[in-house]
Amino acid sequence: MPFTIKVNDNAHSVDVDGDTPLLWVLRDVLGMTGTKFGCGMALCGACTVHVDGIAVRSCITPVDSIGTSAITTIEAIGATAAGAKIQRAWLDREVPQCGYCQSGQIMSASALLASNPRPTDSDIDDAMSGNICRCGTYVRIREAIKQAAQSTGQGG
């Protein structure tokens, strides 16, 4: 039975089993490859997207659990105020190295900033410790989140 899901304000009909993780619907069915596969078990955060503004791990989110909720991915996060600030700070602080985990890092950080405009170090630990970066960009991620929190403009 096809499912209709709303991704970045566009409705898509996808004909897959209901238990198919959202990650594969995004990447392989819809061709939106900005969201990454890292572990398949919600252990690394590379696949993080927003469902109604909440950061979720798309690799364990079955497509039939989404219903009419709005999905936002890295491809459209720059259209949100928090997402734009985070992306700007990521550029300014030169956060990415290999870059593969950064879609997920940015999605987690954007969700944090949207719900908590002045996160403390401990807030950052709580929100970001589910996202692994094998290149070890943690120091810069922390700096960039703080910079984004301090920026007042509408971001990049």
Add this chain to the structure above:
Amino acid sequence: MMLDRIVSRPAELDQSGSANSLSRRGFLQAGAAAGGGLLLSMRLPFANRDAEAADDFAPNAFVRIERNGQIVLIMPYVEMGQGTYTSIPMLIAEELEVDLQQVQLEHAPPNEKLYANPLLGVQATGNSNAIRAAWQPLRQAGATARTMLVAAAAKRWNVDPASCRAQSGEVSHATSGRRSTYGELAADAARLPVPENVALKRPENFELIGTPAKRLDTPAKVNGTAVYGIDVRPPGMKIATLAQSPVFGGRVKNVNDAAAKAVKGVRQIVRLDDAVAVVADHMGAAKKGLAALKIEWDDGPHAKLDTNAIIGELEKATLNAGAVAQNIGDVEMAMAGAATKVEATYRVPFLAHAPMEPMNCTVHVRKDGCEIWVGSQAVARVQAAAAKAADRPLDKVVVHNHLIGGGFGRRLEADGAIRAVEIAKHVDGPVKVVWTREEDIQHDMYRPVFFDRVSAGLDAKGMPVAWSNRFAGSSILARWLPPAFNNGLDPDTTEGAIDLVYAIPNLHVEYVRVEPPGIPTAFWRSVGPSHNVFVTESFMDELAAAAKQDPVAYRRALLDKSPRAQAVLEIAADKAGWGRPLPGRVGRGISVQHAFATYMAHVAEVEVSKDGAVRVRRVVCAVDCGTVVNPDTVQAQIQSAVIFGITAALHGEITLKDGRVEQTNFDTYQMLRMNEAPEIEVHIVRSSEPPGGMGEAGTSAIVPAVANAIFAATGKRLRKMPVDATALKQPG
């Protein structure tokens, strides 16, 4: 978007331009480029070898100045997060007098002969040597091209070249006010002889080198448009995932695929000798199909293999003589006369690479050829392996290389491409083979285990007069690059165990090659030093403790003949506040390292909880990597390498039981996370020495600093990695 500046170029290079001139040193050639520009062809010279005779000229890097003024640099190195696609163009832009934005970098197509890495001898990006190899030749090429462009302008205007000035991609003549762009001059310049001697800028005149230039690949990496190997989607592509024999060397005995075939979206089951793949419309269906497969395995000869048995063999091997890697003075005699003797054994575990982008490779096998999409550190190796596996001629195998979602040595190997070709041979159309994280960790090629037997003799004052080290383990180069393995030795396995920075009058180091059965080994970030520096710097700390001396003061006393090492030691100790009091169960540890042509000292500050858990609170690093091309990249690479090393020290261990790798995913093979990441301070020494490697040095250097800090905090000397928290529990 700037990603279009990083272009993969699988097509043949157009070298139709006629070469009209060759510089005397024989590594630089100039001529007309196809389309009328100026083409400079370079051969990056081999390490330890003089430039060969001019008639052997075989260029492996190219600079093309096009008629529209675009500068195109064709280089054999790949970007995997180390910033090389930014720092290499900086070298040419500096001498050519163009803005960094004018340089476009093209990825060289696979061609082992043409693009061999001068320090590795094969086309590969590894061993932290891209900048080291490119430093001199690329600046020389830039200066040569600039000189020729100026000469072309001067000839056209009939003025003295010395009265012309090159800047921002233009030549100008101040007195007449004339100016021409490089693009306008390129065709004329191509007809001029290559100047014999061009002066390179003095370091104090660098305008670009040494500045924190923005990385060119960052924008695409923050908006989701960067394309890694795993992201490719050639038309008609299917997606496959696989199960490989859980025991290395095992075989498929029987497959029941009825349930798998019934999964919606599953198209095909491919059975190989030692693996089964599920081909589907999407990875969700492929994984579901894989879970539904019932596979019986014939485990083969390694069915009972256990890590402890492998380590036992290594330990035994260190009782027999090995190949002498270095001998200075007479260790036996010095040991006999020593006031104190210190002995220890050390060991390090197997480690997986676990790059965030799991192994993957997309292949389309056709009747007359084979097309491959992948992210590889060694693209020519992939091409050769794929040609063999697909049984197609080498020149019919096209490899499209992509950004790499973490290499760390894993993507120097072609096993993933071979596997993908084996599967693709059974599939009509292109197929992307994506490994699950479990397959990625359980079928990695691992940093080898090593066992080390070290001893030292101290004089009456406690200073070392003799140092002996015999260690056993796998030689990766012996497999990967056989000519590099000679007389039982290779330069990688011994780096960090020999040529110590310390003045020790009698030293003897032996290596015993032992290849573990039933588990493949490979390069892992910081390669040989990843094991050796843990041993030598931990043991140096043991000697200081035996001599009842401060670990920094003890090392300082042995570094009189190594001023660069002494300088980084002093800076790291000073900035870390060495010697200042700390609370209970908190300690500082030091390490000093000279590897990858870079000097580095680390001070780690760790806290050990009552239950033995270790947290690294702060790391201070002082680095002298010679001339710094991009200081922001140097800082980033140290931050990265330190996290990578601490991850291994605290969590990293791959073990075998019944021939199977016991770790599966990030729950059992853990990574350091944000809440465990220390503060990291980097202090860079100003230097005009040639640049050293930066991608790996921090990883090997941090591990002993952490172990030494744990000793300072608890009095417990850890002689095997990773850290065993139960051994650090506070008694009572």
